[in-house]
Amino acid sequence: MSSLTIRRPDDWHLHLRDGAMLEGVIGDTSRHFARAIIMPNLVPPVVTTEDARAYRERILKAVPSGDRFEPLMTLYLTEHTNPNDVEEGKRSGLITAVKLYPAGATTNSHGGVRDMEKAMPVLERMAKVGLPLCVHGEVTTPEVDIFDREKVFIDTVLDPLRRRLPELKVTMEHVTTEDGIQYIRSAERNLAGSITTHHLIINRNDILVGGIQPHYYCLPVAKRENHRQALRKAAVSGDARFFLGTDSAPHVDPLKECACGCAGIYTSINTMSCLAHVFEQENALNKLEAFTSLNGPAWYGLPANEETITLVKREAPVEFPVKIFTGAGPVTVFDPKFPLHWDVA
Ligand SMILES: NC(=O)N[C@@H](CC(=O)O)C(=O)O
Numbered sequence: 001m002s003s004l005t006i007r008r009p010d011d012w013h014l015h016l017r018d019g020a021m022l023e024g025v026i027g028d029t030s031r032h033f034a035r036a037i038i039m040p041n042l043v044p045p046v047v048t049t050e051d052a053r054a055y056r057e058r059i060l061k062a063v064p065s066g067d068r069f070e071p072l073m074t075l076y077l078t079e080h081t082n083p084n085d086v087e088e089g090k091r092s093g094l095i096t097a098v099k100l101y102p103a104g105a106t107t108n109s110h111g112g113v114r115d116m117e118k119a120m121p122v123l124e125r126m127a128k129v130g131l132p133l134c135v136h137g138e139v140t141t142p143e144v145d146i147f148d149r150e151k152v153f154i155d156t157v158l159d160p161l162r163r164r165l166p167e168l169k170v171t172m173e174h175v176t177t178e179d180g181i182q183y184i185r186s187a188e189r190n191l192a193g194s195i196t197t198h199h200l201i202i203n204r205n206d207i208l209v210g211g212i213q214p215h216y217y218c219l220p221v222a223k224r225e226n227h228r229q230a231l232r233k234a235a236v237s238g239d240a241r242f243f244l245g246t247d248s249a250p251h252v253d254p255l256k257e258c259a260c261g262c263a264g265i266y267t268s269i270n271t272m273s274c275l276a277h278v279f280e281q282e283n284a285l286n287k288l289e290a291f292t293s294l295n296g297p298a299w300y301g302l303p304a305n306e307e308t309i310t311l312v313k314r315e316a317p318v319e320f321p322v323k324i325f326t327g328a329g330p331v332t333v334f335d336p337k338f339p340l341h342w343d344v345a
């Protein structure tokens with residue numbers, strides 16, 4: 001039996017939803033993670049500092065007693081976002097980042113940004129006060145193939161924006177392509193990327209071979225195998241610009257298993273087991289702590305957690321539920337398709 005003790009991890013991209021779903025999923029995160037960046041794509045979205053304050057209160061109320069968990073709040077950028085409100089949110093310590101959803105790119109993104117020009121006053125203010133922008137980096141132009149949307153976003157939106165506003169700190173969320181990895185590596189400063197657990201494990205075959213597999217469908221959609229390999233190399237490299245953002249995104253099964261299934265994969269419950277497996281496969285268990293617990297806080301200017309967790313490799317596979325049952329309905333848990341032996345003690 002081997003074991004590994006690391007600083008307690010954080011999740012730099014998480015969907016907790018609200019109400020009964022929030023209550024049903026929060027414990028799977030707070031059991032292992034000390035902090036998480038909370039995505040603002042609720043219905044209606046978390047747009048103002050006041051919205052974020054109220055949502056934070058609801059999250060804290062739902063944390064199981066005995067767990068210590070700090071939600072790091074984000075604002076959903078719209079074409080009408082008020083720069084003063086954003087600055088106030090940053091100064092009060094309530095807001096950790098602002099999230100850019102190109103309108104129509106993903107779940108609950110219709111209120112996002114259509115015309116980047118309209119977002120410039122807010123982005124300029126963020127650059128001035130040092131508030132990071134988290135981006136869902138995909139264009140939504142119908143002519144662009146869904147597997148190319150990340151690369152085209154980098155070339156036509158992100159790179160021009162970064163040239164125009166080099167002081168703006170940008171997190172490319174859930175990087176899924178070799179192009180994204182290379183772009184982040186090529187940047188001298190003010191650019192980093194979060195990588196999900198599932199994109200280290202699945203490629204697009206998992207979604208489409210042997211029948212449509214809705215529980216492997218997420219956005220950005222998983223790409224070809226060479227892209228998965230590039231993500232794995234980046235994650236285990238120790239490069240401080242790459243860190244974990246699970247993008248754990250629960251949807252109830254009826255909304256996944258239907259003619260127009262939602263995008264999102266639920267991984268909070270088994271993420272640390274999956275990651276230990278991946279890092280061991282890559283002979284890089286000694287880099288797991290950098291990816292889950294050190295690089296993220298350094299990027300966001302926060303101290304690493306003082307507490308630790310211990311991962312233990314068990315003889316028998318660890319059993320995770322196939323589904324969790326929330327008050328909102330059942331949610332299928334990510335199946336990595338290999339037995340998980342690593343467990344958080
Ligand atoms: N990743 C997903 O497939 N879905 C996320 C939205 C997002 O992060 O793009 C969700 O909110 O369901």
Ligand SMILES: [Zn+2]
Nearest residue numbers: 106136219220
């Ligand atoms: Zn996204």
Ligand SMILES: [Zn+2]
Nearest residue numbers: 015039247249
């Ligand atoms: Zn997400």
